[in-house]
Amino acid sequence: MPFLGVLSMSWYNEVEYIRKQARLNNEFFANSLPMIASENVLSPLCKEMLITDFHGRYAEGTPGKRYYEGCEFFDRVEEKAMELAKKLFNCKYADVRPTSGTTANIGILKALIKPGETACVLDLANGAHISFGKWGGAGVRGINLVSYPFNDEEMNIDVDGAVKLIKEVKPKLCLNGRSVFLFPSPIKELSQAAHDVGAYLIYDAAHVLGLIGGKQFQDPLREGADVMTGSTHKTLPGPQGGMILSDHNEATEAEKSFLRKINFGIFPGVTSSYHLHHVAAKAIAYAEHLEFGEAYAKQTIANAQAFAQSLFERGFKVFGEKLGFTKSHQILLAIGPGKGKEASKKLVEAGIVTNMNTIPGDNDPLNPSGLRLGTPELTRIGMKEKEMSEVAEFYKRVLLDNEKPSKIKAEIKEYRKDYQELHYCFKEGFRGYDYHKLV
Numbered sequence: 001m002p003f004l005g006v007l008s009m010s011w012y013n014e015v016e017y018i019r020k021q022a023r024l025n026n027e028f029f030a031n032s033l034p035m036i037a038s039e040n041v042l043s044p045l046c047k048e049m050l051i052t053d054f055h056g057r058y059a060e061g062t063p064g065k066r067y068y069e070g071c072e073f074f075d076r077v078e079e080k081a082m083e084l085a086k087k088l089f090n091c092k093y094a095d096v097r098p099t100s101g102t103t104a105n106i107g108i109l110k111a112l113i114k115p116g117e118t119a120c121v122l123d124l125a126n127g128a129h130i131s132f133g134k135w136g137g138a139g140v141r142g143i144n145l146v147s148y149p150f151n152d153e154e155m156n157i158d159v160d161g162a163v164k165l166i167k168e169v170k171p172k173l174c175l176n177g178r179s180v181f182l183f184p185s186p187i188k189e190l191s192q193a194a195h196d197v198g199a200y201l202i203y204d205a206a207h208v209l210g211l212i213g214g215k216q217f218q219d220p221l222r223e224g225a226d227v228m229t230g231s232t233h234k235t236l237p238g239p240q241g242g243m244i245l246s247d248h249n250e251a252t253e254a255e256k257s258f259l260r261k262i263n264f265g266i267f268p269g270v271t272s273s274y275h276l277h278h279v280a281a282k283a284i285a286y287a288e289h290l291e292f293g294e295a296y297a298k299q300t301i302a303n304a305q306a307f308a309q310s311l312f313e314r315g316f317k318v319f320g321e322k323l324g325f326t327k328s329h330q331i332l333l334a335i336g337p338g339k340g341k342e343a344s345k346k347l348v349e350a351g352i353v354t355n356m357n358t359i360p361g362d363n364d365p366l367n368p369s370g371l372r373l374g375t376p377e378l379t380r381i382g383m384k385e386k387e388m389s390e391v392a393e394f395y396k397r398v399l400l401d402n403e404k405p406s407k408i409k410a411e412i413k414e415y416r417k418d419y420q421e422l423h424y425c426f427k428e429g430f431r432g433y434d435y436h437k438l439v
């Protein structure tokens with residue numbers, strides 16, 4: 001059948017095109033300095049779960065109460081994932097089904113607030129995430145948003161102003177979602193004010209989930225947060241996904257009803273298939289974080305602090321100076337009015353991957369004035385404080401000395417040769433950026 005032969009040849013070319021892009025992407029990241037604060041690399045055992053048969057299956061409902069047959073083995077995996085998540089975050093309730101942090105957040109909004117009701121949030125310019133913004137999940141749910149005041153110097157919610165606002169506005173929910181998250185939020189004070197007016201406090205830990213699991217950041221559920229949501233692929237270096245945690249239990253009818261609402265918010269609220277292979281990989285990531293998370297979170301933060309200090313010493317304007325720049329995995333730089341994009345483009349030409357970011361005072365998210373940087377991935381490939389000052393020197397040469405990016409790119413490719421293996425996971429020594437072929 002020559003005709004079909006030609007046809008399949010032609011479509012196979014498209015397959016090869018896609019595979020080639022994936023290989024090039026692996027190579028690009030293997031030879032660069034990946035410093036996007038929300039990104040990470042996956043351990044070999046998490047990766048293995050992504051190509052299991054769980055990928056093709058459905059399991060609507062909860063373990064033991066399924067709409068589909070054939071879930072026996074997956075039920076055990078999901079139960080184990082919930083058990084490990086509760087252990088890691090020292091809490092009574094875990095839902096590992098959300099397919100992303102955004103899905104977890106929208107599920108919570110579906111569960112705990114109605115259209116037209118009010119929630120207090122952070123402004124986008126002060127580091128909030130769109131899932132709690134009017135253009136994202138909160139807008140989809142039709143929620144009326146009121147912003148907390150912000151203290152630029154301390155890069156944090158203005159606690160007195162926020163407490164006053166909560167008492168005046170009497171919102172249904174107080175949301176704490178921060179994509180720029182340098183310092184712990186004042187959760188004790190906010191949750192007290194929220195509870196006084198009958199509101200719940202929701203802590204979106206998307207970015208800092210692994211730091212909390214590693215016991216190196218604040219502990220929101222102990223500080224009064226009713227629910228914590230998060231992404232499972234940032235400082236918690238698991239598969240792309242989301243999760244929900246709470247220390248509420250089933251002790252009273254009111255508590256039972258609260259947890260039932262959350263459960264119903266996730267399914268049928270915002271999931272059907274919830275990517276079972278990712279749930280299996282999440283379970284492995286929780287076990288790995290129980291084993292290595294403390295050391296990993298500690299080094300990630302130490303690296304962020306060393307990197308911020310090194311940049312500052314080289315003449316960069318780094319936020320949070322008076323408080324030691326950062327207590328998380330992130331660093332925020334002021335680059336110049338509207339110059340964030342130009343800086344991130346220059347850096348990527350030199351092999352340094354970052355993102356432009358709004359900083360306090362910015363009004364145009366497409367032309368922001370800052371750069372947000374993170375150390376989770378460099379830490380995972382074995383870099384420590386010494387390397388942070390070497391990396392800061394590359395930044396200086398690109399952005400302050402205006403050296404030719406192509407020259408620096410070649411140097412970074414050479415520099416990265418010593419940092420290809422993953423740490424803080426079982427099977428250390430695995431080359432995380434190699435293109436692993438199945439066929």
Ligand SMILES: Cc1ncc(COP(=O)(O)O)c(C=O)c1O
Pocket residue numbers: 038100101102103105128129131177178179180204206207230231232241242
């Ligand atoms: C505070 C915050 N919440 C939610 C999200 C969304 O997470 P995901 O990409 O898992 O949907 C992000 C993404 O970076 C974030 O910064």
